[in-house]
Amino acid sequence: KYRFRKRDKVQFYARKVFRKKQVSMIKEGVSVPEYSRSGRRLDNRERMMILAKRMFSGKKGPSLLQKKELPSVLLEADQEEEQFPNLPEEVMYLLQSVKVFGHFEKGVFLQLCRHMETINLAQGDYLFQVGEEDKWLYVVQEGQVNLYINEGNNEVKLSEITAGESLHSLLSILDVLTEQESWYKTVFARAVKKSIVIRLPANAFSEAFKNRKESLVQIVQVIMTRMQRVTFLALHNYLGLSQELLRPVKIFQFANFPLPMSYLNWWKDTDQLIVEDEAEDGGDKVEEEVTSRIPHSRSQPVIINLIYQRIFPYLPNIPSLYYIFTYLPTNIGLYNEVYSNGRIPGRNRFDSQRSTLLLTTMIMSSTGQYCITMPIASQCPLHHNAHCVSTIVLDIVASDLCQVFGIDDREMLLEHVTLLKVCKGYQLIQEGDQDVSIYFVVMGNLRVAQTLPEVGFDDQRNVTLFEAKPGMLTGQLAVLTGEPSFFDVSALVDSVIARVTRQSFYAMMRRYPHMVLNTAHTVMMRVSPFVRQIDFALDWQMVEAGKALFKQGSRSDCMYIILHGRLRSVYLKSDGKKELVAEYGKGEIVGMTEALKGKSRATSLHAVRDTELAKIPEGLVKHIRRQHPGVVTRLISLMSDKILGNMLSQNRSQSRNTDLILFAYGDVSNHLANLSTVAILPASSDVPLEKVSMELHHALSGISNQILRLNSDIIIQRLGQNALDSVQEYRLSNWLAHHEDSHRMVLYQTDFTLTPWTQRCIRQADAVLIVALGEGEPKVGKLEAQLEGMAVRALKMLVLLHRPGIERPTQTVDWINNRGWLTEHIHIKCPKRLFGRTRKSRMMEYWEKLVTKPVDKFSDFSRLGRFLTGTSIALVLGGGGARGLSQIGIVQSLQNAGIPVDMIGGTSIGAFMGGLWAAHRNVDTMREKTLILCDDMSSMISKILDLTYPFTSMFSGASFNRAIESIFKDIQIEDLWLPYFTITTDITSSEMRVHTDGWLWRYVRASMSLSGYLPPLCDPKDGHLLMDGGYSNNPTRLASAMCDVARARGACKVIAVDVGAETEVDFTNYGDHLSGWWLLWKRWTGRWTGRIKIPDLNDIQSRLSYISCHHLLEKVIKSDYCFYVRPPIAKYKTLEFHK
Incomplete structure (x- = not known):
């Protein structure tokens, strides 16, 4: 009878156990890896050994984190399918094109369809030519139409419009809506092959929204928002354009109507003043005090309300403000010395730090009377008939603004207008301000400027775009769109301006919706012809959630600016696996590098949610470069940054492939960036x-x-x-x-x-x-x-x-x-x-x-x-043995300075300190736990009992393990209050490892395993041997790894604490060999024979572990996100825990 060999029998039952128990053990958190850390496939014997160790280990630990692959729904785009299969093709294309203006009611869209026309073009036929009226929105149904521009005697192609894409200018549509005539001045379109084009007249929107004024307001706001985000903001940020985008335009041309001198001498005498001290909190309630004549300090802002006592019997009809204020300055003391700490009433308290000189004219809403308010010198008395002049000023301002806004209700306008006198240097609007007002220049000049980053430098320069002179408006673009201000606005000289706040503007707009059209027209008057050319070449694209924008390997002929929504970039590897590369949010540009280099798409891009994009064709970028060669320098800088970012991303990607960085969750720095x-x-x-x-x-x-x-x-x-x-x-x-x-x-x-x-x-x-x-x-x-x-x-x-x-x-x-x-x-x-x-x-x-x-x-x-919001602060703690005890003081100093720590990580002693803070977040507890470690490291008895035959190390590590385990107990990294990571060296696969899950004490102990003293720790997940994080075959990756991991996990700023040994280069040259007896003799007799500098065994180990980190750390600390800290710990050595 055949008998099984013992080895065959054991193998048979082992396979049987393995098949039955594997699933249940995986459910319990015990998974058996199929591949080693080096990528080699494990055979059944090796996997069985790992399983047996876990099954029969004496102590069963907590559940282990199951590694999960990214769901396919996150990496794959949906299949293309028709959204409206029952609609005619031309209607579907039109629907896609008008989506840029927002969501329309069904009735509105049907009304737009009634105005739709279809035209057929043969090859070479013009869709429109220079000189024709610009009043159509075009959509290509079949074929291809190219857009050209005349540059001298040459025609230059700006873009190619294929089936489903539209050709129009949002600015021209806005001209039609505001009833302004517009012609094609430099652009024309021609069919390159037989084509069918749908066209829709722009005035169809006016008719469709005749009874829906709110929807018309939304369209105008959408157009203005697109212009600010794409034409202004994106082209400024990415191409460095500023002055090229705008041109100064004076809205009113003032005639010469000099003011009679009788009106200019109202400043001479006064009988009574009413003083109102501004409330501390900037509120509207003030306390009144009546006095005869009050001297005022020039350092204290006060508001003087001038209440008239008598009315002039006759006031001539003065049509404008310009020449009133031509004669006012010297007669009313407008340029006299005034106060230095004033601020405009109604601005928030944070703006009060913009110290300036100001003179304001306000309206008393309760009585209907007007009053001038200004800081004055004690030598400048005010006449009680000042109301007459203030009435004239406000009436004329109201008349001019009524003409600007296109309304007739002067009384309503007067309730929302505030006259201000601002002195030279006062900043009315700061770039990026959210709460912006509209300012109408009455007298003086305002400087409209913009910050332009200097290529190759960290600093920035402020560029003057234009000067706002009397009769001009500023701030209306930000008020219309609700976006942060695109400009800085400040007074070049002492000026008088009229202010309409955003709240007041929208209050008036709710009553007179057509105001938005007239206000938008004032913006259009400043747009340069260059911007109009750009607007024709731009295309607006809507991508639904899950749909692909482009695929990897496809032709790259354009780049995109995200206006609304979110995109995800996915890379297809050669083995067929997909990897999540990055995510992009509002305001970011994608596809730039490939488009400029003419390369095919490096990754695939699909929409995370419904996303709106502006498409910038390659021809438009070339046209901008020809018109403004300075853009080339900016593009080179951007591409250099992009290439460097790709290199860093590639390094991180390679690390992920070998499970070096963030194998628990993956790189989330760009995945959760720019969330809206x-x-x-x-x-x-x-x-x-x-x-x-x-x-x-x-x-x-x-x-x-x-x-x-x-x-x-x-x-x-x-x-x-x-x-x-x-x-x-x-x-x-x-x-x-x-x-x-x-x-x-x-x-x-x-x-x-x-x-x-x-x-x-x-x-x-x-x-x-x-x-x-x-x-x-x-x-x-x-x-x-x-x-x-x-x-x-x-x-x-x-x-x-x-x-x-x-x-x-x-x-x-x-x-x-x-x-x-x-x-x-x-x-x-x-x-x-x-x-x-x-x-x-x-x-x-x-x-x-x-x-x-x-x-x-x-x-x-x-x-x-x-x-x-992507503003997290990470604390990274380096290794240095006993010198790392100073990191307790660093943590306490950060707390005292009011600097929060959002995530923490480290290596060696930094891993220990970081784990303590992440687990307890209490400095006193850190000290108590650290004393346990110091007692163990300083105890000679524990060291003697832990001595072993030095085959792998001098000590068995049992005593050190007990000390670390007694400190951290059974805490898992996932259970820590703060996100935490530690770095070790995997000597099995000769790689660096980053740990973000598992038993805390094990990976802290592994990261503190000094070669020669403690044996490597076996990773309970795969059995690999782990050593101190300071050992690495590639020192360049080592020192930057902690900062890199912190950035990869979403940190905006990284505080790096270096406690490594200082570099000593002045060593004694002892020749080709070294005798320990001679060193011992020199130690005893060095006082007389001269001391020598030779590193001992501890110093050599320390340098192997920590000096390599120090060199690359010098490169990291020069970055704009890293703050380098080194406490004064040079006098302490690595193993001097007893001190």
């Missing part, structure tokens, strides 16, 4: 979701004041009970798009069930926060399960809430393993008020109390806010 919208979704019904969204909103307000929080109740309150119905889709989409454009970030709070509002939140989100209670069961909720079943392309992040009394989180691995792929997880220690019971009717009281509290930047909600 965030959806907040509950994991269960007991989550205080509204309070969480309020707390996050409050924390974000400390970063930006342009944060908006929305939920279904707010939407219904603002847009009506039926706002979420399907028939109101266009209205809601427009409203949300407008607020996303005008806010830095919008928080979408979902409902607790999959309602239409919840679906809308997920659809609008750049990222989704799944909020759960950390003390609850780590199961997937019903809404979460429904979310997993949806094709959601937004990245997801798990937020675990914890009560204030909890020592540390637990079961984080179970929370993560039970869910699909997550970008990141974060622990929030909540304030006690969040878990209190609050009725829904009293939530507004909760919010009102919350906003009165100062933002705590050390709170976890603030940390989450910084992560979402």
Whole structure:
């Protein structure tokens, strides 16, 4: 009878056990790898050994984090399919083209279709020529039409328009809407092959919105927003254009009507003054004090209201303001010395630091009387008949502004106009300001400037675009679009201006919607012909969520600017696997490098959510370079930065392929950058979701004041009970798009069930926060399960809430393993008020109390806010043995200085200190735990008992393991309060390893394993041998790795603490060999025979571990994101823990 050999029998039963137990063990968190760290496929014997070690190990650890591949829905675009299969082709193309103007009602779109015309072009036929009237919107249905421009005697191709693409100028359409005539001056279009073109007259929009003024206002705002983001902002930022974009235009030409001298001598005498001291908080309430004649200090801003006592019997009809103020300065003391600390009433308190001299003229709304307000010197008395002049000034300003805005209601305008006298140097608008007003220059000059980055330098220069002279407007573009200001506006000389705030402008616009057309026209008058040429070549493209913009390897003939939405870049490897490369948000440009170099697309790009783009063709970029050669220098700089970024990204990509950096979650630095919208979704019904969204909103307000929080109740309150119905889709989409454009970030709070509002939140989100209670069961909720079943392309992040009394989180691995792929997880220690019971009717009281509290930047909600806005601060701790104990003082100093730490990492002793802070966030606890380590490292008894035969190391490592394990216990890296990482050296595969999950004490111990003293630590995941993070075959990657990982995990600024040994180069030349006995003799007799400098064994080990880090760190600290810190610890050596 055949008998099995023992080895065959063992192998048979082992395979049987392996087949039956593998699945169950994977569920328990014990997975058996198929490949080694070096990429070699493990055979069954090796995998069985790993499994056996885990099954029969004496101590069973907590669950291990399961590595998950990115879902295919995040990496693949949807298949192309017709969105409206029942619509005629020409109607579908027209629908796609007019989407740039926003969402239209069905009736409006049908009315536009009635004006649609179709024309057939043979090869060589002109679609339009120079000199023809510019009043059409064209869409190519079949064939191809090229756009050309005349440059001297040559015609230059700007763009190619193929089937489905449109050809029009938004500025020309705006001219038609404002009833201004426009012609083709330099551009023309010609068919390069037989083509069918659809055309729509621009005046069709006027007719379609004749009874829908609000929609017409939205179209104008959309056009102005596109112009600011693309024509102004993008071309300025990326191509360095500034003065080329605008031209100065005077709106009014003033005639010579000199003011009689009787009106100019009103300054001479006065009988009574009313003094109103400005309130401290800048409010409208002031205290009045009546006095006969009050001397005023020049350092104290006061407002003098001049109330008239008698009215002049006769006032001539003076048509303009120009010559009134031509004679006023010397007669009324306008240029006398005035106060130095004044500020414009109504501006917020943060603007008060812009010290200036100012003279304001205001309107008293309660009595209907006018008053001049100005700081004056004690030698300049004011006459009580000043009201007459102020009345004339305001009346003429109102008349001029009525003409500008196209309204006849002067009384209403007077309620919203404020006259200001600003002195030389005062800054009215700062570039990037959100709260901007419209300024009308009455007298004087304003400087309109812009910051232009210097290529190759860190500094920037301020370029004057034009000077706003009397009769000109500034600030209207930012007011119309709601975008941050594109310009700096300051007074060149003492000037008088009229101000209309944004709130006042919109109040008037609600009553007279056509104001927006006239105001937009004042902007168009300043646009240079060069900008109009650019506008013709631009195309506007809408990409729905999941649809591909272009594919890898396709032809690159254009670049895109993201106006709204989000794009994801995916790289297809040679082995067929796909890798997430980057994500791009509002205002960013994509495809630039390939388009300029003429190369094919390096990656594929698809939309994360509905995305709106501006397409800049290659021919347009070449035309800009010919017209303005200075652009070439800017493009070279941008391409250099892009190439350098690609090199760094490639290095990180290679690291990911070998599991070197962030193999737990992947590189999220560019994935969660530039977020515009965030959806907040509950994991269960007991989550205080509204309070969480309020707390996050409050924390974000400390970063930006342009944060908006929305939920279904707010939407219904603002847009009506039926706002979420399907028939109101266009209205809601427009409203949300407008607020996303005008806010830095919008928080979408979902409902607790999959309602239409919840679906809308997920659809609008750049990222989704799944909020759960950390003390609850780590199961997937019903809404979460429904979310997993949806094709959601937004990245997801798990937020675990914890009560204030909890020592540390637990079961984080179970929370993560039970869910699909997550970008990141974060622990929030909540304030006690969040878990209190609050009725829904009293939530507004909760919010009102919350906003009165100062933002705590050390709170976890603030940390989450910084992560979402890309402003996180990372602390990176280097290795240096006993010198690393000084890192406790660094952490305490950061706390005392008010600098929060959002993530932490390190190597060697830095890994130990970083783990302590991430686990406890308490300096006193760090000291207590560090003393345990110091006692063990200084104990001779423990060292003697731990001695072993020095085959691998001098010590067995058992004593050191007990000390580290007693400090960190069973804490896992996932359970730490702060995101944490540590670096080790894998001597099995000769690679550097970055650990972001697993047992904390093991990887801290591995990162502190000094060669020769302690044996390498076996990684419980794959059995690889791990040593101190200072050892690496490539020192260049080593020192920068910590900063690189911190940046990869989303840090904006990195504080790098270096405690390594200082470089010593002045060593004694001892020849070709060295005797230890001679060194011993020199140590005893060096006082008389002269001391020598030769490194001992400890110094050599220290240099091997830490000096290599120091050299590359010098390169890292020169970057703009890294702050280098080195405490004075030179006198301490690596193993002097007893000191």
